[in-house]
Amino acid sequence: MCVAAFFDIDGTLYREGLITELFKKLIKYEIIEMDKWYSEVRPEFENWDKRQGNYDNYLLKMVEIYVQSVKGLHRTQLEFMAKNIIRQKGDRVYTFTRDKIKWHKEQGHKVITISGSPMELIKEMAAKYGFDDYIGTIYKMDDKETYTGEVIPMWDSTSKKSAIEGFIKKYNIDLNKSYSYGDSSGDVTMLEMVKYPTCVNPTRELVSIAKAHPYLSENLQVTVERKDMIYKLKVKDL
Numbered sequence: 001m002c003v004a005a006f007f008d009i010d011g012t013l014y015r016e017g018l019i020t021e022l023f024k025k026l027i028k029y030e031i032i033e034m035d036k037w038y039s040e041v042r043p044e045f046e047n048w049d050k051r052q053g054n055y056d057n058y059l060l061k062m063v064e065i066y067v068q069s070v071k072g073l074h075r076t077q078l079e080f081m082a083k084n085i086i087r088q089k090g091d092r093v094y095t096f097t098r099d100k101i102k103w104h105k106e107q108g109h110k111v112i113t114i115s116g117s118p119m120e121l122i123k124e125m126a127a128k129y130g131f132d133d134y135i136g137t138i139y140k141m142d143d144k145e146t147y148t149g150e151v152i153p154m155w156d157s158t159s160k161k162s163a164i165e166g167f168i169k170k171y172n173i174d175l176n177k178s179y180s181y182g183d184s185s186g187d188v189t190m191l192e193m194v195k196y197p198t199c200v201n202p203t204r205e206l207v208s209i210a211k212a213h214p215y216l217s218e219n220l221q222v223t224v225e226r227k228d229m230i231y232k233l234k235v236k237d238l
Contacts, residue, residue: 001174005104006164006190009115009125009136010059011183012200013097017059018117018125021089023066025081032069040065055203056184059116059155066118067139071149075141078120086124094225097181097200101129104179110171114163116155116186133170135163161189185209192216198223210235 010017023041026032044061047053070078104111113134115122122136140150153159167173179196180187185205191197192213198221199206210216222233 001172001177002110003107004110004112004167004171004173004175004178005100006167006178006180006194007097007101007111007113007131008182008184008187008190009113009122010117011055011203012181012187013093013101013113013129014125015092015094017062018085018115018121019059019062019066021085022078022081022118022121023062025085026066026069029081031073032065036065036069054205056186056205063155067149067151070139070147073147075120075145075147078118078139078147082118082120082124085121086128090125090128094200095228096223096225096230098129100181100198101131105130109179110167110173112167114154114160114190116153133167155186157186157189160187161193164190164193182206188213188216191220195219197221201225207235207238211238 007013023032027034027037041061044053044058048055048058101111110132113122113126113131115136117136119136119138122134126134135154137154138152140148140152142148154163168175175193176195178194180190180194181198181200182190183200183206184203188209191199192215197216197219200223202222210220217235220235222235222238224231224233
């Protein structure tokens with residue numbers, strides 16, 4: 001059996017949501033109307049920016065618009081944008097998480113990312129950081145490789161649990177020796193399934209869940225990175 005380290009991307013490795021970068025590209029290429037940003041997305045962003053709203057609401061609003069906007073686009077169009085985004089923005093990551101990926105690879109662990117961002121972006125990010133395997137949200141295509149508007153999500157706990165179960169079978173992973181890293185409520189099952197769970201810059205919702213969770217309240221490590229400092233805490237300290 002092998003040891004694995006499971007990583008979320010958005011907010012855990014990358015310092016924002018990768019889909020925000022793709023959303024900006026779609027606006028730039030006039031696939032998404034600028035008015036969609038001002039009338040629908042910006043209010044959610046401002047609520048979060050003022051710490052009066054939920055970051056997930058901001059991301060989900062973008063996803064909602066994204067799904068409709070990419071319908072009819074060809075696979076190669078999004079792949080082109082994804083490659084450029086990771087080339088231009090792929091280094092905007094947390095030092096702690098980047099170093100942990102390197103450490104796990106040095107230990108010979110199987111390093112896997114499970115992310116709610118579109119698969120096209122996760123494929124490029126996985127290649128950049130040397131992940132052994134990856135899975136992201138799948139935006140389905142027809143036989144002409146154009147997007148249909150149908151989605152297989154990977155941003156929720158249920159989907160991430162199923163993904164890990166698939167990787168266990170694929171690589172014969174021993175969860176009793178494995179690690180995971182996440183930042184939000186969508187990562188709860190990913191964190192509770194392994195021996196060594198760590199949350200990176202966790203959301204308030206994740207901390208609340210962890211405090212009430214018999215296993216995570218005792219075993220979840222908390223890491224907060226601000227500027228050039230990394231702080232390690234316990235759930236009970238928050």
